[in-house]
Amino acid sequence: MIKNILSGLNDYRGTLKMIRELKLWRYFFIPALISLLLAIGIGTTAWGLSDNIGDYIDNIWIWEFGKETFGVISEILGGMLVLTLGILLYKHLVLGLAAPFMGPVSEKIEYQLTGINNPSNRSGFFKMMYRGLRISLRNLFMELFFTIPILLLGLIPIIGIASTAILFLLQAYYAGFGSMDYTLERHYNFSESIRKVRSHSGIAIGNGIPFMLLLAVPILGVLIVLPLAVTAATISSTKLIHTENNLKTTT
Numbered sequence: 001m002i003k004n005i006l007s008g009l010n011d012y013r014g015t016l017k018m019i020r021e022l023k024l025w026r027y028f029f030i031p032a033l034i035s036l037l038l039a040i041g042i043g044t045t046a047w048g049l050s051d052n053i054g055d056y057i058d059n060i061w062i063w064e065f066g067k068e069t070f071g072v073i074s075e076i077l078g079g080m081l082v083l084t085l086g087i088l089l090y091k092h093l094v095l096g097l098a099a100p101f102m103g104p105v106s107e108k109i110e111y112q113l114t115g116i117n118n119p120s121n122r123s124g125f126f127k128m129m130y131r132g133l134r135i136s137l138r139n140l141f142m143e144l145f146f147t148i149p150i151l152l153l154g155l156i157p158i159i160g161i162a163s164t165a166i167l168f169l170l171q172a173y174y175a176g177f178g179s180m181d182y183t184l185e186r187h188y189n190f191s192e193s194i195r196k197v198r199s200h201s202g203i204a205i206g207n208g209i210p211f212m213l214l215l216a217v218p219i220l221g222v223l224i225v226l227p228l229a230v231t232a233a234t235i236s237s238t239k240l241i242h243t244e245n246n247l248k249t250t251t
Contacts, residue, residue, distance in 0.1 A: 135190070
């Protein structure tokens with residue numbers, strides 16, 4: 001697992017050089033715009049809802065004793081909930097909506113790495129978006145399923161520290177998952193892609209960690225997160241696919 005995580009992280013090296021050499025920046029203009037608008041929209045909405053959510057949680061405690069303590073806890077929990085759900089929603093929406101633009105980029109990178117042309121078997125703007133949104137929607141529900149209990153565990157002293165790290169790695173895994181599928185969709189169907197990422201979860205986490213860290217960089221982060229993440233994920237996925245194919249050929 002650790003080796004695969006480091007491998008995923010290492011594939012970010014040279015991404016800027018590859019983007020420049022292949023003249024890929026022009027393909028990222030619309031995805032970067034989508035990313036920026038989504039970040040502004042979701043961020044504004046989350047900011048407006050944060051106080052309401054905190055007040056709602058606070059009102060659950062109907063007793064007078066411990067009211068002040070629970071009020072502090074509710075503010076923390078409300079802030080964590082809004083931040084987590086906001087990032088989660090942004091991540092999956094941007095990965096799904098960007099699919100028609102990222103697929104061709106992934107093809108060019110794979111061809112550069114292997115010399116083999118693997119055009120998408122789901123050609124067409126809306127078909128590629130359908131695949132991207134389908135993966136994103138599936139991952140969104142799966143991530144929500146795991147995120148809510150992890151957030152609740154975060155309220156327990158000491159365990160809360162570990163839950164924060166687990167939550168970050170979970171977010172990174174699904175970010176890497178979505179980025180890798182731009183390449184995997186040319187080689188595997190929906191179910192096969194899920195199994196492939198699941199069996200190489202460390203690579204997905206390694207690809208997703210910089211994705212999550214970039215979101216912490218104001219404005220610039222949401223503009224460059226897709227170019228860097230998709231390039232690195234394509235490198236990882238291409239190496240994975242062609243290494244396994246070569247092994248199958250020689251056995």
